[in-house]
Amino acid sequence: MHMWHSAMAMLLQVEPLNEGSNWLWLAVGISVLALLTVFYFAQYVLRSDTGTEQMRTISDAIREGAEAFLRRQYKTIGILSIVLAILIFIGYKVSPRNAPLATKTVIAFLIGAACSGFAGFTGMYVSIRANIRTASAARTSLNRALQIALRGGAVTGLVVVAMSLLGVGLLFFFFGGLATPREVPYQVVGFGFGASFVALFAQLGGGIYTKAADVGADLVGKVEAGIPEDDPRNPAVIADLVGDNVGDCAGRGADLFESTAAENVGAMILGAALYPHFGLKGILFPLVARAFGLIASTVGVLIVRTDDKEDPMQALNRGYYVTTVLAMVGFAVAVHYLLRDNWWFLGSGIVGIVTAFLFVYITQYYTEYRYRPVATIAKASTTGPATNIIAGLAVGLETPALPVIVIGTALLLSYWFGLKAFEGTTIVGISDYAKGIYGTAIATMGMLSTAAYILAMDTFGPITDNAGGIIEMSNQPEEIRVKTDRLDAVGNTTKALTKGYAIGSAALAAFLLFSAYLDEVKEIVRGRMPAPEGTGSFAGFSFNSVNLASVPVFVGAMLGAMLVFLFSSLAIRAVGKAAQYIIEEVRRQFRENPGIMQGTAKPNYGSCVDIVTTAALKQMVLPGILAVGLPIAVGVIFRYFTGFHVAGGVPMINGQPINLIGAESVASFLMVATITGILLATMMNNGGGAWDNAKKFIETGQYGGKRSDAHKAAVVGDTVGDPFKDTAGPSLHVLIKLLSTITLVMAPLFV
């Protein structure tokens, strides 16, 4: 141990127990290294064979469609970001007390937005090129196909986590974090908000696109024209394949970019509260732990290999286990060097890891047909679509129960570990609350330490899905289809697991983020008040109260829950509207060009891609603006409900009351929106997944198999589940994180 210790110290060229600024450079260095690895993985993918001419034609169409969508989407998001940046700037400038922070906040916001965009773009750039190469490799070696798909996915995974780490690390440095470490974390929150803002629109736009194309293609192709899925005669088929990339790949990438960015910032803010004990190291711990997680994930990706016999899922799981173990080792090293060997914190980290595992397991239980829930839905399909839907909704409504219990236990346990970690030490200026909350923050870090690997597995999904589509459309022999189908099935599983993981981490991160919000409000108030006479400290004041018994706070909570329902409604309706355009276009093509159905004329794929692109971008704006506008409106309006506080609820500094009712109402808005969001998103993700697999179960020959009445009923359920699990559900993950960061950034307006 001692040798390793010295070697590490030499490597860093620092004294082992110095104030720790070198740890910042270590984290930054590792993220740069990760970006180099990304370059290597990208080269590995791009060097591979691109198959036949016919395959390239299809792949090119997908690539062009996806790139066109991303270009136009980023343009729209860019405009919205600039508008918002101006609004933030004005909002900060009007009050002389916030004015000094205006520029830093806007810069952080724009950099966060740009990094998220860059990460999404790079990830998708490689994914839409990896699909054809995976397809081509499947013609010779399953192992090679698996490796191309996973390494293609790893580009997204690594670039997302590395960019968020690099962004936060460098902003911390340039904003002077090494000189004034306790203040700078608050100034970096704009980065998280920029990331969430882009993530919201990326996930919404991508989610609407993918399901509008899917539902539209299915309804008019399978139902009206009676042609199979992925049939090249369907003009919407390319739009459908494009959708897999922009929704699952770019969307989920933005989602997890946002998670890691916001969690980095939030944990640093909480670390700042522990400054008297850990110094700079407590603030840098999240970055270092995350950096070690990057290394762990890279190793995990590199060791994955399989042969033609093994279930590819086992190979991916091996990689996951290795990543997990290495991440834990890295965590232990970070605790050793940065948190003074306080092993209670490792306990918190392990709580996070176990939470991730349990979420993965619970998601499987509710979405795989080996278990009761999916089996009930399949059985209910025999009495028609109505009972299929009723059974699916019953399963969906049941699914949040276990995840809520897991999250609740994880929060309580990690909080307790945080308290235990400081037991016996008496440190002036650190509250018990700050100690416990730091424990929950570390659990979140534990949960997110494997994020890059999980994301690689997730992006594996759309790549193999697309590979299957390319094989199908280019009429390859049956034996190759079997291979890509095996990979595709694994991809479906990994996509479902990632959604469970994303929501679990969002839930855990949310508590961390609103603790950071409370801290932020406290700092704002302290900054504004004249220093108390004599003492020069504000020991008497802290803002830890979000009192639901207060009427405005309760009303804020109701509005938060309402936002979640209304946002979901808008997202689902957007899919319906956008799908309508596709349906009309496909009908038009079939009508005007009868050669398409006879296979003598090529359909116009491009027009479908164009139409769904325009429609999805148009439809994402309203829910997006609602999500951003409502919390700000609550905070600004509820400030005027002074005198509505409960008795003794008005905080005082120097005997002077402070009006925090706006800030408090926003906090309850945020917390109850988060709770409702977790429940509704879990219901939608798992309910949708269960419907999907009930259909697949029947397709294996149960209850009459394909083309039976039960199958028709199950198809209805699957179609209903689509906007649940791929649009509204995932958008809700992002929504709840956006609410956390928006309130952090806008806090000065609420006080």
Added chain:
Amino acid sequence: MHMWHSAMAMLLQVEPLNEGSNWLWLAVGISVLALLTVFYFAQYVLRSDTGTEQMRTISDAIREGAEAFLRRQYKTIGILSIVLAILIFIGYKVSPRNAPLATKTVIAFLIGAACSGFAGFTGMYVSIRANIRTASAARTSLNRALQIALRGGAVTGLVVVAMSLLGVGLLFFFFGGLATPREVPYQVVGFGFGASFVALFAQLGGGIYTKAADVGADLVGKVEAGIPEDDPRNPAVIADLVGDNVGDCAGRGADLFESTAAENVGAMILGAALYPHFGLKGILFPLVARAFGLIASTVGVLIVRTDDKEDPMQALNRGYYVTTVLAMVGFAVAVHYLLRDNWWFLGSGIVGIVTAFLFVYITQYYTEYRYRPVATIAKASTTGPATNIIAGLAVGLETPALPVIVIGTALLLSYWFGLKAFEGTTIVGISDYAKGIYGTAIATMGMLSTAAYILAMDTFGPITDNAGGIIEMSNQPEEIRVKTDRLDAVGNTTKALTKGYAIGSAALAAFLLFSAYLDEVKEIVRGRMPAPEGTGSFAGFSFNSVNLASVPVFVGAMLGAMLVFLFSSLAIRAVGKAAQYIIEEVRRQFRENPGIMQGTAKPNYGSCVDIVTTAALKQMVLPGILAVGLPIAVGVIFRYFTGFHVAGGVPMINGQPINLIGAESVASFLMVATITGILLATMMNNGGGAWDNAKKFIETGQYGGKRSDAHKAAVVGDTVGDPFKDTAGPSLHVLIKLLSTITLVMAPLFV
């Protein structure tokens, strides 16, 4: 004014400004008078003609089925009540500090349960006899049919409100409320809990019964055998008609019995907090205002008459307007005599009335096909069941938005009126919070003052529905069917409106009830602590904090929201399971007795009624136990999370910390469960109603009319909506009120 004042005083034989015990007798007297009116209405109905022999056969079958169900249901509920009563008794007795209250609480609980049962039984006794008389009257006069149905419904309405008033009033008296008015309201809470407990099972059991019978009859009759609705060849048709009575009539009656009982008790507790200002009169105000509302409702019912040309809905609306105006006058009189002419409180009352109106209007917007929401669902039906379901879910998720805004505004406004009412007066021992909350309590009273009339309109629904069924099954001429169809259509509207009203009042009452809970906890703590030295008062202690920033409190909130989802899941699944039994039984009868379908043999209606009775009663137990058990478990377990409080969050008496973390976690459990419950129930009620009416809209000839593909799709939506709007949604109203009363009663276990 002065003359009226003196006349009133003479009538009551009291001095105008005495301590007010005579007001108690006035309220009790009016409720006895209301019960006499019930007797008159019942006589009016029972005296009427019972039609032909064939009609009587059908009606007898419905009556027997409903009575058999009610008998068995009450037996089950009776056993559960006794078990719970024993548990409450033991729970109170184990702690020496609660022991003195054990007997009173158990007595109040059992009387509440018995009153609720009696009210439900009487209401249904008349309803299932009014149906055939309405049908018979429809053969000669629409006015007479309308009056029989409404007065039959008024039996339920008046008996429910009068029994809850009488029960609370007499318990208050017998528990010594005139001697110790500040303590006794807390001892009456058991009455509210008894009422909620019965209501939960009545609504759950009735809701499961009605929808299992409906879904079962439809699936096997309409879909499999291809016979129309209400066809006498369908063995489940009587069970279906029985269901309307046990679900809509007995279930909703129990629901509103619970609302008025719990609201009476809750408002009295809050009135106790204002004792220094208003004395006994502030505590009795809720009872007096409710009593005046009873008179207003009776007059409203009596003036309703129509002719053969007018839309019967207009006649019912006239009665509603008269009731509303009279209730407001009664409210003003009560404010004048009991609240010292403080007209701000009348303002709060008007807020409640306006809230009721807005809820009725919003419900219409979302469920009538004149407006956008239903029209979208109907249009979406043209592309099949999947798009119908997606559109319906989008509408459902949208529906809570406006109600939440209305409730939020009503709470803030009535709270502000409460503060205003005391402006300028300085009263020792009354906090601003108590003043404001009393304002919200009065708004709730305003909303509930027309409850008896609303309930009469609601029960009108199943009576006319049944009347239509009897006319249909006894092959009456077309012109009579047209008349009963007109009444039936009105009944559908009134049923939907009542659900909106019930949830609005539940939402408003909920805030009142958890304020009462906080007060109750405060009193428990004060009762247990030794009186502070010297002062003899606990001025330094109040329990007004439900701090979501505290981890256990947040976890409690998550669990509360989870309960709502899980409970809904269980309720919906129960319908599916119970329907399965019906389907199998009907299939068996068709198979074993082919004469049924040919019309040569009579099906065995009784066996279907038996089977669904057994199934519904069995299925109601699990969700019921979950609803009762989880909040108690949270309160008892979370007591052990001491040390998890936020800084400064531990309340002190005489420098001694008090462990309130259990009580606080239960409070947030309750509040967030309430918020989630309101949202989910609104979504389910209105979504279900919208699906139903989208089908009816298509049946008017839109999109191809009956038997078109669009209609088939709309039937799927309607079937999915059934357990939403008639089982899970209404059961959620009761659930959230049950949570309020259960925490009130069990509070001593959480501290």
